[in-house]
């Protein structure tokens with residue numbers, strides 16, 4: 036990343052957390068793969084960073100490793116649990132006793148049977164959906180919110196490992212799991228969720244650390260949260276890329292349903308997605324320009340903005356720059372994808388964009 040850090044004690048101090056490993060995410064549009072590039076553009080003298088659309092938390096985690104106080108936010112609960120577990124949490128891990136609690140029989144089968152009812156023979160076999168319901172019933176028994184958030188983060192990640200492509204917008208999970216070619220490429224398809232959990236929990240526990248600041252994770256629509264943010268000096272915006280895979284609730288509905296354990300939703304389509312969806316404001320062409328205008332207006336008192344974008348999204352980069360110009364000086368950085376990675380416009384030949392907005 037930066038040169039000569041060994042010669043500069045204060046920088047060395049800043050980088051003492053850099054070896055801590057972020058558990059590798061599998062999330063559409065995760066910026067994990069661009070961490071180094073993004074880190075180069077985070078001002079060294081900044082203290083408080085808002086990761087406004089934090090998703091898998093990869094950039095918030097990077098900033099926490101850089102010693103910054105991180106304010107993380109995502110409007111989906113399952114993402115925000117990862118924020119609680121790995122950004123806000125300083126020292127709570129899941130111990131063998133906690134795991135015994137989580138793996139105990141269902142503590143209230145009358146109340147906890149949603150996964151079995153909705154998703155048996157759709158994404159998982161009955162034995163697995165029953166296990167998930169029992170685990171979910173026991174999460175609440177853990178002694179504090181950080182342990183509970185860790186439990187959600189690890190079990191949700193285990194579920195994405197268990198389905199081909201790591202999302203729930205298709206109905207082929209069990210068909211793929213019985214295809215030997217696919218299983219050869221990804222053995223997780225046939226492993227029990229419990230075993231995958233036990234592997235992952237080590238990685239997640241190892242990623243819990245205290246960087247000496249108070250980090251915080253929110254679960255709000257960013258347009259509602261921004262008025263209460265007063266002390267951030269950098270905002271990192273990585274909104275859904277409208278017009279190319281912006282439908283996070285379509286892809287990850289099952290994790291959101293598991294985390295919220297909805298009582299007041301309908302479950303629709305072949306995938307049993309919950310309905311109605313939460314309102315993002317950044318998913319459709321109809322609403323996105325207005326949402327960007329509100330986002331920038333509400334961020335006026337955060338001096339420095341970094342915006343991740345893609346040249347296949349709506350609105351165009353030129354339009355976005357026009358919307359930012361009343362507030363900030365803009366510099367557009369570009370990184371070209373040589374190989375498509377799937378999702379969010381990251382097809383071969385398209386560019387990942389970082390828009391640097393300075394006062």
Ligand SMILES: C[S@@+](CC[C@H](N)C(=O)[O-])C[C@H]1O[C@@H](n2cnc3c(N)ncnc32)[C@H](O)[C@@H]1O
Nearest residue numbers: 064065066088089090091093110256257273315
């Ligand atoms: C491109 S992803 C962010 C990826 C993230 N930077 C990472 O590295 O994983 C966009 C995120 O914005 C969230 N989101 C969409 N609308 C939102 C809103 N109005 N407020 C807060 N989060 C929102 C989605 O849930 C999704 O996780």
